[in-house]
Amino acid sequence: MSLWWFAVAISLAAADASSTAVTALHGTTRLGTRAEPHAVVWLESVEPVTLAGASGVVLDQRNLDFSPNILVVQVGTTVDFPNHDRVFHNVFSFHDGKKFDLGLYPVGTLRKVRFDHPGLSRIFCNIHPNMAAYVMAVPTPYFTLSDGDGRFEIASVPPGSYTYHSWRPGRPELTGTVVVGAGATLDVHWP
Numbered sequence: 001m002s003l004w005w006f007a008v009a010i011s012l013a014a015a016d017a018s019s020t021a022v023t024a025l026h027g028t029t030r031l032g033t034r035a036e037p038h039a040v041v042w043l044e045s046v047e048p049v050t051l052a053g054a055s056g057v058v059l060d061q062r063n064l065d066f067s068p069n070i071l072v073v074q075v076g077t078t079v080d081f082p083n084h085d086r087v088f089h090n091v092f093s094f095h096d097g098k099k100f101d102l103g104l105y106p107v108g109t110l111r112k113v114r115f116d117h118p119g120l121s122r123i124f125c126n127i128h129p130n131m132a133a134y135v136m137a138v139p140t141p142y143f144t145l146s147d148g149d150g151r152f153e154i155a156s157v158p159p160g161s162y163t164y165h166s167w168r169p170g171r172p173e174l175t176g177t178v179v180v181g182a183g184a185t186l187d188v189h190w191p
Contacts, residue, residue, distance in 0.1 A: 025154045025178070027186035028146070029166060035150030036168055036190060040072045040136045042143035043154065043162040043178070053077035053114070059123065059133060061085050066123060066133035070169065075118050075139045082110045090126045097121030097137065120167070134169060164188075 029039035053076025060067045062084045073079060081091050083105055091111065092101040097119035102111040104127075115121065115137035125131040142162070146152040159181045166188040167173045178186045 022156045022158050023180060023182055023184065025142075025157050025180050025184055025186055027152055027188065029150045029152065029168070029188045029190075031171070031190045035148075036171075036188075037146060037148045037150055038068075038070050039146045039150070039152075039166055039168040039171075039188065040070065040138075040143070041146065041152055041154065041164065041166045041186070041188060042072070042136075042138040042140055043157065043164050043180075045140040045142060046160055046162065047158075056080070058082065059135065061089050061091070061125070061131075064128050064131060066131055069133045070136075070145060071133065072136045072138060072143050072145050073115055074141055074143065075137050076114070076116060077137070078112050078114045079135060080110055080112055083107055088127060089131075091123060092126060093121040093123050093135075095122045097135070136167060138165075 029036040053074050055078050057073055057077055058080045059071055060082055064085065081102060083089050086107060088104050088106050090104045093099055098113060098115050098121045100113050105111055115135060118137050118139045121135045123133040123135060142154050142157050144152045144154045157180045161177060161179050163175060164178050164186060165173055165175050171190050174188055
């Protein structure tokens with residue numbers, strides 16, 4: 001009889017563990033029939049999340065360009081803006097999202113910006129008008145950027161139904177629903 005209760009307890013523990021297990025959501029981003037690289041994808045969290053953000057995230061300035069050109073961060077993240085170029089820069093964002101102006105700063109220096117609310121920030125240098133980048137701050141820990149082939153993975157997502165969002169420069173934001181579970185995939189298509 002005690003062996004039977006032991007088996008029931010193990011069975012219940014396994015069922016409980018599988019209901020709280022996390023999984024990875026895999027998918028692709030496409031424009032028509034071709035891959036759409038470097039698209040931001042995020043899931044609205046159904047549970048409240050701590051928006052502690054991260055540190056050590058870098059938007060570099062090198063060869064009169066921003067690198068990377070598209071960055072996605074969790075709200076609360078501080079982004080470093082080092083000047084690794086051979087000239088002065090003045091990084092700013094006056095449009096949607098986080099508004100800031102880092103002023104003129106020389107080679108070898110670093111400025112920081114905390115992205116403390118959600119939204120898209122368009123980043124420019126007022127000295128070099130061809131320099132542009134985007135920082136998308138999202139209010140969730142479930143986000144990613146698709147690779148050069150339009151593939152992505154969002155790791156450690158608890159099973160459930162989520163509203164997803166996807167954005168890419170020059171494209172409208174797409175929104176829909178996805179059910180995350182073992183083997184779940186999400187294919188995002190811009191027409």
